[in-house]
Amino acid sequence: MVDATSLGGIRAAIDAVDADLVRLLARRERLVRQAAPLKRDVQAVQAPGRVEQVVARARAQAAAAGADPDVVERIYRAMIQAFIDMELTEHQRVMDRSPDKGVIE
Numbered sequence: 009m010v011d012a013t014s015l016g017g018i019r020a021a022i023d024a025v026d027a028d029l030v031r032l033l034a035r036r037e038r039l040v041r042q043a044a045p046l047k048r049d050v051q052a053v054q055a056p057g058r059v060e061q062v063v064a065r066a067r068a069q070a071a072a073a074g075a076d077p078d079v080v081e082r083i084y085r086a087m088i089q090a091f092i093d094m095e096l097t098e099h100q101r102v103m104d105r106s107p108d109k110g111v112i113e
């Protein structure tokens with residue numbers, strides 16, 4: 009139980025949430041890396057239609073969970089942009105190695 013009257017208690021609880029978040033981000037990062045070799049080009053890596061789907065779903069889940077959808081959307085857009093940057097680097101690395109291999113999209 010968090011002692012909501014103590015800043016130290018609240019920060020300890022935030023630290024615990026952050027540990028969970030970073031574990032989940034590591035899992036998400038591994039999945040995004042696995043998507044890179046399956047894509048034909050930069051447009052497929054960026055996949056703007058998919059980004060909008062992910063953001064819309066996160067907004068709905070935020071509302072259902074009692075979070076602020078606008079805050080969650082801002083976090084998601086920043087997170088996805090960071091993953092796209094990483095995926096672009098990964099995609100380039102894979103293409104440099106084997107330009108014709110494994111591309112389905």
Ligand SMILES: C=C(O[C@@H]1C=C(C(=O)O)C=C[C@H]1O)C(=O)O
Nearest residue numbers: 040043053054055058059088091
């Ligand atoms: C992982 C993908 O690649 C990119 C990263 C996304 C994400 O982090 O959710 C979504 C779409 C793409 O911009 C994908 O196409 O699903």
